[in-house]
Amino acid sequence: METNKQSPLYGILAEFETPEQLLDAAAQARDAGYKQMDAYAPFPVEGMSEALGFRDKRVPLLTLIGGFCGGIGGFTLLWWCTTIAYPINIAGRPLFGWPHFIAITFECTVLISALTGTLSMLILNGLPMPYHPVFNVPAFARASSDRFFLCIEEKDAKFNREETMKFLQGLSPLGVSEVER
Amino acid sequence: MAKKARAINASAQAASAGTLTAPGGTGIVPAPGHAAPPVPVGDEETFAIIEPGHTYGSISQKISEIILHGNLWTGWLVGLAMTVSLLLLMLTALSMVILQGVGMWGINIPVGWGFDIISFVWWIGIGHAGTLISAILLLFHQNWRTSINRFAEAMTIFAVMCAGMYPLLHLGRHQYAYWMFPVPNTMQLWPQFRSPLIWDVFAVSTYFTVSATFWYVGLIPDLATLRDRATNRFAKIIYGVFALGWRGSAKHWHRYTAIYLLLAAISTPLVLSVHSVISFDFSVGIVPGWHSTIFPPYFVAGAIFAGFAFVLILAIPMRALCNLRDVITMKHLENCGKVMLATGMVVFYGYLMELFMGYFSRNTYEQYMTTNRMVGPYGPSYWALFFCNGFAPQILWFRKMRTNIPCLFIVSLIVSVGMFLERFVIIVVSLHRDYLPAAWGMYYPTFWDWAQFIGSIGLFSTLFLLFVRVLPSISMAEVRELVHHEGHTAGAGEVAYEEAETSGDGQTTGSNLKPRPAQA
Known part of the structure; x- marks a missing residue:
């Protein structure tokens, strides 16, 4: 040396x-x-x-933002699909049956926040770094x-x-x- | 010799029970004064979370040796040969169903859901214990989870893979599987989001993706260890690529710990939601035996119950084959037994509640469904279920039984069978006789039903055996942290305990133990 x-x-x-x-x-x-x-x-x-x-503190913040986007995006998708894009009457039930949307909205929140958090951890860490x-x-x-x-x-x-x-x-x-x- | 072994075990126990100078052993040792009575166990067994005397280096060495210079060739190869044969059976069954249609199975009207949906729920349930161990127990600071979390998560992922296959096959027209996802298409069709079956698609695919992400994030530091320890150039490159250039920088660890905890926090409600959504597949329907509000909690408890049984089924042979008795200790097995007992009681409460509600509802169809379960054509399956899930786990109240490995293994097998029976009772027995006697019918699984189910065990075991061979089945980074943490709570630095002199009757007291610093 x-x-x-x-x-x-x-x-x-x-x-x-x-x-x-x-x-x-x-x-x-x-x-x-x-x-x-x-x-x-x-x-x-x-x-x-x-x-x-x-x-x-950016990783938790980005995860939170990802979660919000996932939740709002998921709910909007469900609302748009059931009331505007493909309104289909099933046994006279309301088209905008929001209680039925909770499960998928939740899953979208989880999915997007987990993926955003993980990707932001990798990107902020500069990984992958050959x-x-x-x-x-x-x-x-x-x-x-x-x-x-x-x-x-x-x-x-x-x-x-x-x-x-x-x-x-x-x-x-x-x-x-x-x-x- | 036996006496000496007993003394060693007793001293390990005394150390873990906090009778020694262990200041503030939060979360690791039982409450002070709650020294468990010594149970004689074999020479190599310990009740500590990790055998005292392990260092950062010895952990990295031990676990990476299994993969990099493994000596489990004969047993592993024989195992792989067996599991691959089962996998081939599954592929045959799968091809048969794809080519000939779901008519190859025993399903028909009125029983449209048979072994396929039973196996789907069975496998998903097994997966849940992995997430429970990796996420929920992490949030609760249960340090004993550390050495079993990696393979339990692998179990989750492989189980979800097996599960995911069934609904896809059950579709009948597999080429339209993508219709379940909100994909813009020329037909301007969108999925029917008000159906629990579509919630299921989202829940299971999210569960798989998040579990796989969590698993991979956990693997990154360990892949770096393997990259640095590998001598074979090919292995070095492969592990290096997947380690993404991880170098253990404090800044990296900072963000890594943040996301690891966040993923745990996210997975906790996720795992509860997934099995709740699966229970909605049934409870939103109006079939007697399905339409019940107790389903979500009771399905989640059942999932954890089945999953811990499967953790034991995997851990017991694995710790023997890979010689991991000092990392996956008696303590882990015993704790898994305790969780099984607790969740088993919740499940059993669910069964009793269903019985009670059947009577209490004063609804003819509910009452008939309850009677039909007990004395109908499928009656024996109901009583077998009671035996497997209700009575057999009660043996785990006895500490002697919880620490008896063959006993734990057999109870776990019985519970796994019991959980299959539970779904059989819920799905088939409810469907086969509903409101209209003219529409009653029987369901008999065909050869292809069995081949598909037994074959999926082959798929799972093949993936698991490959995992054990190429990836660290125990999280090295987390166990190193555990060693660090244990060293702190036991005193200063790494402390090993000198063999205690026994006083006459073999009883050991804390004052006989002398801590000594471990050799550097």
Whole structure:
């Protein structure tokens, strides 16, 4: 790594053994003034987003909007089909028999909100993503099994190759490596 | 040797019962002071949610090994050979019905709904336990659901696939199946939305789509684990494609947890609505035995009852074959037994209520329907139903029986048969003698009815066996989280318990247990 100083970097990655160490490291990095960083863990670590200062409420909001659209859309479809497009008299029952529409309206609400929520989660996360630089670090293969990583990214204003490296090494990680682009 | 095994089990139990220094073990351990009496179980069994001593690494290793370097070849192949033969039987029956029409089945007027609709309701009901485990128990913070939720969800999806086939075949003119969906067409026709049969189409297709979405979302982190652990290049690429480039970023987890909980919250009313809608297929009709307001709750309870029985039927062989006794523990089996007992009582209450209402309604046709169920030509099926769903599960009141694996397995099989009989009694027995004696008739399932039903079990089992082989049947990410969580509630970090010295009679007390940190 040291020999290849000229290659552009994505960031510097530190490896930890437990989620507690990772939380602690993220908090210290934030205190040190780093903002552009990300943590990698094999399961959702409670308090991680707060430690990174990350907030995003768009997924629940979009799910809610999807639900409203599904419900209103479904009900409108039923109303339009039964009263305007294909009014058919069955045993003299009212065409706009709204109690009969409840089940399908509900199913449409559920379907559209679930699909909107899932798609918005994937799209906001930038998935599918065929390439990402962190995978260039061989040790990162364990990020999906039992290791915890903190990556301070190059785009951070305070990022400096030597100093950031030194800072991360000061957090007593298992190892620190540069992430090539 | 037996004594030692007993001591280990007792210590695991004491740990899970919170007699040790377990501060605030909410949701994981029974209430303090409610230490269950030790029940002797085999050497490898434990009552903890997960065998103590597991780490993040050991979980990932253990579950991905089953798939990536599996050793279950012989048993699996024999199983697959059997299930594929059944699947072929189903394909034959299916081709027969498509080519020759539904006349191949025993259905006719007055019994227009036979094995096809019985099997449809049976399979859908089985699916419901999967959603209950994955969604409702998640919302209630029932941590024990974690290790059984993945395969239970797979069970849901495969069961809904089997179920969905029947109404399509029952249409008779399969080429017009799309008429059930609101598709703009040149005939300017639209579906008749005021019919419960159309609600059914929407309910079942939504249920399938949402369950599959929920399942896939849950699978993404595990597919990433498989991608990272695979040594075979082909496997790496395939798992990599389906993992969508998941890298476990905290930002990703943030949104992921949000949608996972939301999907659980959405699926909870969905699962209740699906079986309610299915019960409307009957209760909106005016046939005696169908036209009843008790149907929705009693169908939902029956679905969960049947589903948990099926979870046990699948879990018991799977944990033995894949050697998963430390992840799917005695605790899970026992809890499934408890849910079966509780929902079974609701179902049994439904049966008794139907009997009572038949008498209380003072309606000739209702009264005749009730009598006809008991002493009519199909009488034995009613009494068998009472035995299977009403009496057989009562054995689960005894903890000794709930923790006895063969007993649980047999009760589950009996319950599955019972649930089939329940739908037989509701559908066929109600239809075959309704208002007009001149229009009465009998229904006898033909060979093709049986072939279609038994074959659909083959379809289900084939899909399930393939699933066990290529996808993690236990959610690795969630179990890692569970290990993390368990480590916290048991003390600090990962704690294993030293084997307790037994004091004379083999009784173990909490003070004998010494926590020691696990080897790193």
